[in-house]
Amino acid sequence: MHLDRIDLADIHAPRAIAQAVHKQLGEIEPPVPVISIAKALDITEICTQRFYGFEGMLLTDRVRSRGSILANTKRGNRRARFTIAHELGHFLIERHKLFGPTGFLCSAQDMRETRKAQMHMRQEREANQFAINLLAPPSLFDALLSQDPELKDAQQLRDHLNVSLEAVIRHLVERRPECLAAVWSKDGHIRYWVSGDGFPWITCKRGERLSSLSVASKIVAKSSGEFSTFVDTNPIAWTNRSNIELFEQTRLSPSGHAVTLLWADVPDEDDNDNGGLYELSAPKFR
Numbered sequence: 001m002h003l004d005r006i007d008l009a010d011i012h013a014p015r016a017i018a019q020a021v022h023k024q025l026g027e028i029e030p031p032v033p034v035i036s037i038a039k040a041l042d043i044t045e046i047c048t049q050r051f052y053g054f055e056g057m058l059l060t061d062r063v064r065s066r067g068s069i070l071a072n073t074k075r076g077n078r079r080a081r082f083t084i085a086h087e088l089g090h091f092l093i094e095r096h097k098l099f100g101p102t103g104f105l106c107s108a109q110d111m112r113e114t115r116k117a118q119m120h121m122r123q124e125r126e127a128n129q130f131a132i133n134l135l136a137p138p139s140l141f142d143a144l145l146s147q148d149p150e151l152k153d154a155q156q157l158r159d160h161l162n163v164s165l166e167a168v169i170r171h172l173v174e175r176r177p178e179c180l181a182a183v184w185s186k187d188g189h190i191r192y193w194v195s196g197d198g199f200p201w202i203t204c205k206r207g208e209r210l211s212s213l214s215v216a217s218k219i220v221a222k223s224s225g226e227f228s229t230f231v232d233t234n235p236i237a238w239t240n241r242s243n244i245e246l247f248e249q250t251r252l253s254p255s256g257h258a259v260t261l262l263w264a265d266v267p268d269e270d271d272n273d274n275g276g277l278y279e280l281s282a283p284k285f286r
C-alpha cells in the first residue's frame with residue numbers, strides 16, 4: 001500500500017485528514033486495513049498485546065519523523081483496531097503536543113472523553129474523531145443505516161467494519177440527524193453516556209441505578225431479549241425536560257452490559273412565537 005503523507009500535512013481537522021486518507025485509498029472493501037494504513041504513513045512498528053494501565057501508546061518525536069504504536073488487546077481486537085487508529089490520529093495531527101518526551105500515553109477514560117475544556121481532552125477528542133472517521137467513513141457507514149434510529153444497525157456495522165460497538169454507537173449518535181443520546185449501564189447501574197447536538201440535559205449520574213421510570217430498568221430487571229423495540233418513555237426518567245417526546249431502545253447482553261439509545265423529539269424553538277421574549281426585552285430600548 002502506498003500513501004503520501006505530504007498530502008495530509010496541511011490538513012488540520014481530524015475528519016478531513018481521515019477523509020484525505022480515504023481519498024488516497026480509493027474504494028475499499030471493509031474492514032478498513034488500519035495496520036497497513038498506519039505502516040504506509042511512517043508507523044514503523046505496531047505491537048498489539050495485553051497491557052496494564054493504558055489503552056494505547058504512541059512513541060514518536062516532536063516532528064513525527066516516524067512512530068511506533070502499542071495497542072491493548074485486553075478489551076478485544078475491535079477495540080485494539082480503534083486504539084491503533086486513535087494513536088495514528090495523534091501522529092498525523094501535527095499540532096497535537098506530546099504528553100511527555102517520548103510521545104502519547106492514552107487511558108481508556110481519555111479515549112472516551114468528549115469534553116472540550118482542556119487541551120489534553122481536546123486532543124483525545126480529536127484523535128477519536130480521526131479514528132472513527134478512518135474506520136467508519138461515510139461511504140461504508142451510511143449505507144447500512146435504517147431510515148429511523150435503530151440499535152440493530154450498530155451491531156451490523158460493528159461486524160461489517162470490525163469496530164467496537166461502543167465506537168459505532170457514539171458515531172451513530174453524532175452522525176444521524178435526529179436528536180439522540182446513548183446511555184451505557186452494567187447490571188442496572190449507569191456507566192456513562194454521550195449525547196448529540198441539541199439533546200436535552202441528561203440527569204443520569206455515573207454509578208446510579210437506572211430510573212425506575214425508564215423502560216430500560218424493566219428490561220434489565222427481567223433480563224429479557226437482546227434488543228427491545230423503540231418505545232415511548234417518560235422523559236423525566238432520563239432528562240430534565242418534561243415537555244418533550246422521548247423514545248428509548250435497549251440492547252442487553254448476557255453479561256449485564258446494556259446500552260440504551262434515546263431519541264428526543266424536541267419542539268423547534270422557531271415554531272414558538274418569540275414575540276413574548278422580544279416584548280420582555282423591549283423596555284430597555286424605550
Ligand SMILES: [Zn+2]
Pocket residue numbers: 086087090104105106110123124127
Ligand atoms: Zn490519545
